[in-house]
Amino acid sequence: xxxxxxxxxxxxxxxxxxxxxxxxxxxxxxxxxxxxxxxxxxxxxxxxxxxxxxxxxxxxxxxxxxxxxxxxxxxxxxxxxxxxxxxxxxxxxxxxxxxxxxxxxxxxxxxxxxxxxxxxxxxxxxxxxxxxxxxxxxxxxxxxxxxxxxxxxxxxxxxxxxxxxxxxxxxxxxxxxxxxxxxxxxxxxxxxxxxxxxxxxxxxxxxxxxxxxxxxxxxxxxxxxxxxxxxxxxxxxxxxxxxxxxxxxxxxxxxxxxxxx
Numbered sequence: 001x002x003x004x005x006x007x008x009x010x011x012x013x014x015x016x017x018x019x020x021x022x023x024x025x026x027x028x029x030x031x032x033x034x035x036x037x038x039x040x041x042x043x044x045x046x047x048x049x050x051x052x053x054x055x056x057x058x059x060x061x062x063x064x065x066x067x068x069x070x071x072x073x074x075x076x077x078x079x080x081x082x083x084x085x086x087x088x089x090x091x092x093x094x095x096x097x098x099x100x101x102x103x104x105x106x107x108x109x110x111x112x113x114x115x116x117x118x119x120x121x122x123x124x125x126x127x128x129x130x131x132x133x134x135x136x137x138x139x140x141x142x143x144x145x146x147x148x149x150x151x152x153x154x155x156x157x158x159x160x161x162x163x164x165x166x167x168x169x170x171x172x173x174x175x176x177x178x179x180x181x182x183x184x185x186x187x188x189x190x191x192x193x194x195x196x197x198x199x200x201x202x203x204x205x206x207x208x209x210x211x212x213x214x215x216x217x218x219x220x221x222x223x224x225x226x227x228x229x230x231x232x233x234x235x236x237x238x239x240x241x242x243x244x245x246x247x248x249x250x251x252x253x254x255x256x257x258x259x260x261x
Contacts, residue, residue: 015143016105020053020061021070028071036071089133092124102138111149119145126180129221147179151210160204163195173209177216187216 009022024046027033032049035041039062046058053061065071098120106116123144127137134140151172169191174184194215198208205211 020057021064024061089135091133092127098141099138119148147176151176160206162204163198169212170209182220190216190219
């Protein structure tokens with residue numbers, strides 16, 4: 001009898017390997033698959049229980065689970081290790097390092113050591129300055145670095161070009177900023193000044209999305225620290241420009257405290 005009505009899965013496995021892998025792994029761990037004596041029988045049993053999944057997707061997912069030793073034909077001795085939550089909330093400090101379970105999860109990806117170490121520093125600095133308490137820093141770090149890696153690997157590889165006055169960030173930019181608790185409206189506060197600065201500089205890059213993300217993070221952090229709401233009001237509305245381009249280009253009052261190079 002099909003067990004589709006009672007499907008369940010681990011959200012942590014789904015975030016790491018995909019929903020299909022998570023569903024199949026749960027079926028496997030709960031002894032819901034009739035025959036796991038061979039790869040073919042495992043695929044057939046999975047297809048019988050989860051009929052809405054395409055057979056090719058089932059094969060791909062099972063191969064992924066076998067690759068990472070989460071399932072083993074004829075015996076079931078592997079479980080995905082995921083970061084443990086601490087019982088008490090605490091602030092992040094400079095000595096904090098991810099747990100060994102975090103490394104095990106991230107080792108399943110192609111994230112490089114250099115990228116990992118760079119983003120770990122950025123992660124700690126950001127949250128130390130915010131002073132927020134959490135009881136799940138390991139999971140928060142995994143979410144952060146997976147998003148940052150996706151941004152890095154999926155960025156458009158084009159010829160370096162000067163920013164256009166009508167440039168607008170890609171949608172995934174706002175997804176990444178949301179991870180730092182910066183919503184789309186807040187990010188757009190800094191779009192005009194960003195374009196004006198780099199258009200005046202005349203520099204050519206392929207990484208405008210990444211540069212905008214870093215710019216917004218810097219400006220947002222500064223705004224929180226000095227509480228300069230009145231100073232930022234003139235950049236808060238993402239509507240039409242009220243001044244001509246030459247006037248706006250020469251207005252660099254917002255850049256007094258930051259260096260964008």
